Amino acid sequence: MRIIHWIFRAAVFFVLFAFALNNQHAVDLNWFFGVSTHAPMVLVVLAAFAAGCVVGVLAMLPGWWRQHRRTRALEAAVPRSAVPQPATPAGQPSEAELPHPPRDGL
Known part of the structure; x- marks a missing residue:
């Protein structure tokens, strides 16, 4: 499928x-x-x-910003404890059971 996609891209390019x-x-x-200019057709x-x-990107920006604000507000409204935690393998303690929380970046 990836080959067909690249062949299509190459065909469009050519x-x-x-x-x-x-x-x-x-x-x-x-x-x-009355102002006129000469330019190659390709550049026009x-x-x-x-x-x-x-113009298309500028027309979509207000909707993107609105959706971003709405998503941020919904994320802030969900408590951290309500977010499901990933399952831990048997025999390993979860992060809540560790004596000290793991440090990021070490």
């Missing part, structure tokens, strides 16, 4: 690369107030794609 090679001619960009398409990605 299709986009061929598109870029076939569209190297310059185009006229007519802006407002790339700039439009990048602008669309930026």
Whole structure:
């Protein structure tokens, strides 16, 4: 399955690369107030794609922040004792039974 995924990625890359090679001619960009510029077609398409990605991410940010705040509030509301502890193998004491809690980073 991983091979098929990489073959698909390579095919998409080569299709986009061929598109870029076939569209190297310059185009006229007519802006407002009579301003016009010349740019390669590839750069115009790339700039439009990048602008669309930026607008999409900016449109999703409020929802991400709202979800992050909601998740943090729910995590703070759940007491630590309510979180299930992982099972310990037979014969080994759990963290609650140890005389001193284990130190992190040692």
